[in-house]
Amino acid sequence: MGTRLALRIQERYDELTPSEQKLAQFLLDRPDEILASSATELARYSGVSKATAARLFRNLGYSDFNDVRLQAREERNRTGPVQQIPMPQVTTGKAMTVPMHLQVESANLTRTFEELRTDVLNKAAEQVANAGRVWVAGLGNENGIARILRILLARVRPGVHLISENAATWPEEFSSTGPNDALVTIALRPWPKQIPTILAFAKTTRLKSVVITDPTSAGKAQRQDAIVLNCHVSTPWNEITQTSILSMSQILAGAVAQRLGTKANVRRELIADIAEELEDGAG
Amino acid sequence: MGTRLALRIQERYDELTPSEQKLAQFLLDRPDEILASSATELARYSGVSKATAARLFRNLGYSDFNDVRLQAREERNRTGPVQQIPMPQVTTGKAMTVPMHLQVESANLTRTFEELRTDVLNKAAEQVANAGRVWVAGLGNENGIARILRILLARVRPGVHLISENAATWPEEFSSTGPNDALVTIALRPWPKQIPTILAFAKTTRLKSVVITDPTSAGKAQRQDAIVLNCHVSTPWNEITQTSILSMSQILAGAVAQRLGTKANVRRELIADIAEELEDGAG
DNA sequence: GGATCTATGAAACCATCGTTTCAGAAATTG
DNA sequence: CAATTTCTGAAACGATGGTTTCATAGATCC
Structure with a gap:
């Protein structure tokens, strides 16, 4: 399941300008980078200007970059659909690890x-x-x-x-x-x-x-x-x-x-x- | 195995001042928060001042907060994105569910x-x-x-x-x-x-x-x-x-x-x- | 080929972050 | 209880990050 940011990018990908697409592509490839990096760094990694980055986030419907980061963080914290943890098999004599x-x-x-x-x-x-x-x-x-x-x-x-x-x-x-x-x-x-x-x-x-x-x-x-x-x-x-x-x-x-x-x-x-x-x- | 930051904290924990311990405590509990949050936020979450935060990082032997963050990021990249279950936020007064x-x-x-x-x-x-x-x-x-x-x-x-x-x-x-x-x-x-x-x-x-x-x-x-x-x-x-x-x-x-x-x-x-x-x- | 429109980065500008300073509070010592 | 040391947050300050403006380059349309 993708993040909300990823979904928005996919929706609007073709409407984006070429430089914006470069950055968007990068974000799709490395979704966790948003949490760890600044907008300036994201721009530099994908070879576009800070201005382009600012425009992209606005074009995707966010008010500013902080908005993006907050949402990403919130999504990370959400537990999501609880994954059912299977109980390990009964393998007799098997060492406990x-x-x-x-x-x-x-x-x-x-x-x-x-x-x-x-x-x-x-x-x-x-x-x-x-x-x-x-x-x-x-x-x-x-x-x-x-x-x-x-x-x-x-x-x-x-x-x-x-x-x-x-x-x-x-x-x-x-x-x-x-x-x-x-x-x-x-x-x-x-x-x-x-x-x-x-x-x-x-x-x-x-x-x-x-x-x-x-x-x-x-x-x-x-x-x-x-x-x-x-x-x-x-x-x-x-x-x-x-x-x-x-x-x-x-x-x-x-x-x-x-x-x-x-x-x-x-x-x-x-x-x-x-x-x-x-x-x-x-x- | 713990991060280098965690190790440094453990080494020096009792030498730290009470407020510094509060923050250090928080960092031990939520090691991934360093990547996602600013020093100001970390300070606010653990109820100490920005000044104390700056002092803590210096006392732990880092040159500044950026140093801390860079090391944390580097460690994350080395160990890969560990499937960490996040510790829920400290929302005071919030009922326990x-x-x-x-x-x-x-x-x-x-x-x-x-x-x-x-x-x-x-x-x-x-x-x-x-x-x-x-x-x-x-x-x-x-x-x-x-x-x-x-x-x-x-x-x-x-x-x-x-x-x-x-x-x-x-x-x-x-x-x-x-x-x-x-x-x-x-x-x-x-x-x-x-x-x-x-x-x-x-x-x-x-x-x-x-x-x-x-x-x-x-x-x-x-x-x-x-x-x-x-x-x-x-x-x-x-x-x-x-x-x-x-x-x-x-x-x-x-x-x-x-x-x-x-x-x-x-x-x-x-x-x-x-x-x-x-x-x-x-x- | 000129007029218009779009895309883009440099730079100016503003906001936020991080560090340092400083004065007062708290703890310790004599 | 006074003197001293340690601890601490508020505020000042400089640095960095993010946004906006603007000039320019390229594309598109007559």
């Missing part, structure tokens, strides 16, 4: 966020933002991410707690929850057996429930009346990647912050100050 | 792994694989990721320990380390004050040191004889993203596993079995 890793991660991120609906994210953010307290659950391998999510959320609102890994203490922890609270659960395949217990509890006590999970478990979560944030996590070697999970955690925290507006910012600055003090004290 | 989040994450991942050299990764993996014991350090906000990294590494080899956040207990912890051990540190900006202490210790006791960090701190780590795994972490709102850090942790763990070959696989299965048993017991 850096480019392959990148491709896998990109593919998972792209799939995850291209299918994430804004309204679902907002719904989840709203429940976390408005809850009295927020409980974060993540067992086993997901415990690390759960801790990070707790920190991310605690940065933008108070009252965020981690549910311990030890099932024995749950009754105690749950006893202080109420229907005004929210529960955010991170659970990937293989879906730990304790998760349904937690979700069932949340359902009966009318806790608002948000589950960050992978496609193979999304259905189970949905059935527990949870808001599901679905993350693609697969890799060609049979591990799973937590990258998209973390990224989802971050966008969730961001959405909560956005929803809380000033309050979140105040809290963030407060925490930054405290962190600074701790730094100074320890250093 | 899902596509934007995706773009930011993709841009960071792409930059991170396109400039990650296989030999550097392998060198790091080798040290972690061959070490007697492995110590993982991550303070403050990075503590969460450090825990995850510990788990990832512990899955493929024994003897992986987390260094506690409490500086008071370090002497005790360090006392059991030896020159055959490896230290993996995760530290992002703002570079916590305790990190240099840890790295200096590692250097004197001949610990093999691997540091996962961001471009603004890479220079500091390098100076401590550490192997540096550089991660791009910036976002248009002024937070940082940990996604690329996690992804780097995963590829490192993967590389270690690859290097250990069968041993790692055996251990992984062993752990999977144990996990299953725990599941059953608890469920």
